[in-house]
Amino acid sequence: MKRSILLIAIVFALLGTACTQKPKETKKSEKEVVKLTDDERMAWWRDARFGMFIHWGPYAVPGGERNGKVCGGGAEWIMDKLDYTIEDYEKEVVDVFEPVNFDADEWVGIAKDAGMKYIVLTSKHHDGFAMWNSKISDYNIVKRTDFGRDVVKELAEACRKEDIVFCFYHSITDWHHPQAQSIFYPHYNVGQKDQTKSNPEFPKYFENYLKPQVRELLTNYGDIGVVWFDGEWIADYTTEMGKEMYEMIMELQPNTIVNNRVDKGRNGMAGMNVEGNFAGDFGTPEKEVPATGIDSDWEACFTMNGSWGYKPSDKKWKSDEKLIHSLIDIVSKGGNFLLNVGPDGLGVIPTESIEILASMGDWMDANSESIYGCKASPVNRPEWGRYTSKDKVVYAHVFDWPEDGKLMIDEKLKVKKANLVDGGKKLKVDGSIVVLPKNAPDNIASVIKLELAQ
Template sequence: SKYNAEQWVKMAKEAGMKYIIITAKHHDGFALFDTKVSDWSIMKASPYGKDLIKPLAEACKKEGIKLGIYYSHDQDWGNPGGSTGRRPMNQGWANPDAEKIDAYTLAHNGSWDPIQQSATFNEYFNGVALPQIKELVTNYGDIAVLWWDTPVQINSAQAREVTDLIKKYQPNIITNDRLKRGDFVGDFKTPEQKIPNLSELDGMDWETCMTMNNTWGYRTADHKWKSTEVLMRNLIDIASKGGNFLLNVGPKPDGTFPQESRDRLAQIGKWMKVNGEAIYGTHANPIANVDWGRVTAKDGKNSTTLYLSIFNWPTDGKLALKGLKNEILAASLLGERSALKINKVDDGTLEITGLPNSAPDKIASVIVVKLDGLAKRKVIDQPGKIKSGSID
């Protein structure tokens, strides 16, 4: 194996990432850490035989990157009693026994192997899931996030037990909305493979999780990579709506990242080194929406700074912002000291002129506008409209 946790963390940091979510156990039930409660783990069921999470936790601490953990707490195909989440055979590859397999899984609560039914979910929860969660929150230092997925059978009492356990050992931890449907909403929502439109925002914190191609893991046949432009503009779009971006990187079997992922991370990092101010610590666009890009904002003590990320550079050297109620103190290209010309007309439209003939950055060029006073934030009070992927 060529797995190098320090390289992973440095690559994430150089791309501009502030936290990492690592899969400790996915639906197959295979633990990538040193667990004492199951033999189905990297320690006992692989030739590698070493804990993957421990060196990553150490590297994150060294580089100042927050560590989060993905843990499939309910769905577990490898440990008896775990939920199996039935899927019809026509969703996968062609199989001559598809009809027989479908009949079996339908009659056995989604399970396709008798051993999966050899224990109850309660036995699995108390014997595997809860003890492993305790191992994760006690053995790896500070854990910033626990990222649950696909709740199927967990009940409210069990969800409360999980919540009390993790808060006991990691009082500052935050969790997503996938522990249990209904009464355990967590700290943030998780739209999957999509960015909510403005009508879907409901006032709750959220994080879009998305792949670089079409695969969460590593698949040699998947060459449908999103361009750096798409990934960067997705990030800016998400920030302009007040969300976070969890960008998936699927490592190869040897523990290295695909070259396509490495290239895109490096290009994202290059943009972030110049323009990260328009992303970090910002909040959603407080002014009217624009058709040439996206707007993020940052509040100081007595003024708001707007960051205009321009996707479609104006050919006439002018940029218009409508509906501004504050006076404008200054405008300039991010990273440059020379001021741009500003003119506010009677309807509140701000005209910025004197722009270069061509865009300074082909993906997104950023203009900084400082307002006199604080811009009033938009109030979002639509109940429960953001969809959260596999939980819905």
């Protein structure tokens, strides 16, 4: 009996001690977040210059076709273009989406071999379907499909293994949500052109659905390089909402980068902001390149054919030459190039895209120093190609190799030395003329490194 009383006393004594002790402090993250300056925050992106856009979701299953009809424009708009009801879209598209051939490591390898430094995946497009395991809604790839895997998680992990920066695209507009654009069936996106079309419950969607899902993506998948918004054109979304969204992102991940479509300042497809105080870190020209350089950060996004999403009927593939020239042209004007692939419903990137990217990768293997970390040309565009610059070096990208072997360099560039980037062969400099070998080392774009005297 005495032993029992003694044990009870000891137990109560220990409990009392435990109750008087302070609770242990939550262990801090092993990697403290150091808030960078804006220039420091943008540095990796400005250095990268070349990234992969991935438009992928259930819309890849029909590939832009329904009952013998082909939707105009991008196949990712099929829900709107071919008049699906929400119920039909769920049954005919979402419920048969089973991308069993999806391989995140393979996708990242294709991007890396092409010389791309970052990947932007569509986490949710306008159809409202989430490509991650969202707790906000069951309308996602994990809970709604037999595939049942978190694509955002797998791709984020694959990117980090290969030192590729993972980023995500997110649609502000939502054709599936009852507090967003779903009420405008059969023309879900009528609000893009008719600003009188509005859903009075959109603020609830913004506060209770849109923001929480973005918060999930920024909380559960590690460091995010870029948050790439789209669909800001609807009347329901306001500049106040845009600034609120931007501030939330900066609180969650202060060193991420956000495009200008988070706010309402974008000037159409030209992509740069109109005058005013708008949130966002870079402009977004779509399928076009500014005529001249722009004195601010910008990124041009392009498709390889005419569609962002998978569309097998679209055979108008751009050539590797055109896309390499586009990359050079964009960098010569101080921009980034975000080039899209649209995997099919099984998770396979089209062969045509892979072949084009492989060719671009071959060119980048030999000439990437003229792209990575480069800035806009310090002089006007030459007739024979483009210039990019880095410190006291200018890179001459020669598209049209001169038959007489004499490359005329802008007189403002005081060239001290010149050599071919591919192979390093030294070239003779005679004033403003660089003497070239008879044959171009590259049929698409040969690059000459010009070291300047000043």
